[in-house]
Amino acid sequence: MKKQIFKLLVKLNKLVLPSYYKKDPMKLSSFQKAILGFRYWALTNSLE
Template identity: 50%
Template structure:
């Protein structure tokens, strides 16, 4: 159940949240909001793969 929830969240992240790798964002110059989005996407991706 938990894994399915994270898989759904991962699909929503892919469609709703911006992709910073496509924009070639420099992590050192990222704002706090951008870093929070990157962290959230990493957390969801990690949990959907476990």
């Protein structure tokens, strides 16, 4: 059940949130880093 929720969250993230994979993480603003961290957290929980 938990894994399915996180997989749905990852799909939602792909549609709604911007992607920063080509940008240098050191040059991102704190808000952009928070979005990047949230996307990473959701992805790792969906894979477990």
